[in-house]
Amino acid sequence: MTVRLQSASEKILERKEEIAHFITVEQNKKFPDQLESLSNELLPMRIELVKVYAKALALEDVESEQKIKEWGIETGEECARIGTTLDAMLSEVPHYRNFIGEVLKEYAIEQGMGIEELYEMISKLDYIMNLVVYYFSVPYVDYQTNLLEQSRKEILELSAPVVPIMDGVAVLPLIGTIDTYRAKLIMEESLHQSVNLNLNYFVIDLSGVPIVDTFVIQQLFQIIEALKLVGVEARISGIKPEIALSVVKLETNFGQANTYSTLKRALADLVNMS
Template identity: 30%
Template sequence: MEEVRKVGRYLIENAEKIIRDITKKALVNVDIPVTEEMLEHSIQQNVEFLMLIANSFEETEEAAEAELIKWSKQVGEQQAALFSQFSTILKPFAKNRLMYLECITQISIDHGLSVENVVKINNRINYLMDVSLMETISAYEVYRDSLMEERQKEINELSAPIVPIQAGIAVLPLIGMIDSYRFQYVINHLVPLIPSRSIDHLIIDFSGILTIDSEVAEQIFILHSVLQLLGIHVLFSGIRPNLSMEVVRAGIDFSSFHTFGSVKQAIDSLK
């Protein structure tokens, strides 16, 4: 065990030189442009990683894993944010792992380690690299889901803006594919803004909607009821025949609603 610790101490003392040598060889496996700042950042992260591996030689596998997971969670999201596709991170992983193993195996042999201890070190490296990769994948998924949620929020804001027309009158044009999620956004985020904008009449225009399902058709009724409770006079415009069919299939009675063929007709009715 002492000879394994000796290799660990050597790796810690020479971590930066070892990583710079490995990085120089690894750059040939990278397909994307790498700036000096990105390169230096990657080197420092790998130095930390190598030192974690070296320190783990004196720990149990469970303790080593716990330390590496803690570290990986800190750096995983940073790595994920640098790349738009996970394949960019994953593609060179196998070759880089091999270079790590070849380098540390040679160091182990130079320190006179037995075959058994060389295998023990390599097994530990392989295991911790797999743990690190899984944490990176997890961080990337969290980052990607967060990014998609933000983009969906932006799409919702752009596809359902409240447009003032004149004093007391505004139009809410619904654009694109309106599903239950996006209609909930309208109810939960846009409706609370309406009273503060001194709107007495709101024209909800459906002419920009591609399609609509029965669940959303039911939510139209809910939206109408909510706005009425707020004292807003609601008018609907642009409900084309295919949208009307969905409303009928949903069993919703629109006969009591004020509906118009266009926004202009709705505005003229208010005059």
């Protein structure tokens, strides 16, 4: 069987360009907006994948899995990088199965092989295809996940902008909801910028925060205490009546920080001090 698998592998390799071209045409019909413009980049990858299928067919399982893994790490990430979708890429699998299956069937007829031998070859092809799907998908998803996390981090960093107003004074205008991750980021950014800008006063404006609950107040208290440790006095503006009521109910020293109903009043107070 090993000799026949090697010969079948060679038959597939002889038609690698034909198979890759056929898949490119079919995929461009199915995903014209997404894949047609990427044809020049994807065609060589498809030719390489046909080669991977063909060579893996003639190798022992352990060796073929290692080769597929190496291919998947490189190609999965590259396909994600150039902007394909996982749905489009995985939709190619049946094309490879059908086309390569036909090559194996033609070879089996040519060699006078029995049903059992053909079944063994098709079963190995299915095994290889399962490995291809797995080792392609993992790095693809990892790349997309890392990209999304990086984008989320960049968006959150923009959501905590420290704005220098005058020497020794900066404002952090907060907009939107504050969750655990964002609270941690605000803490880090407040401390970093306070030291970096050599601040004396740091105004945290809550005017754009729709909900200031117990969690948010506790986080603000921690930020105030942390800033105090680096020699910066925190002041809170945008205090609405409902925020004031929530603060009073908590047993914290949050009330020791200077608070203002508006940012304008907080800045006016600082100007008068200078």
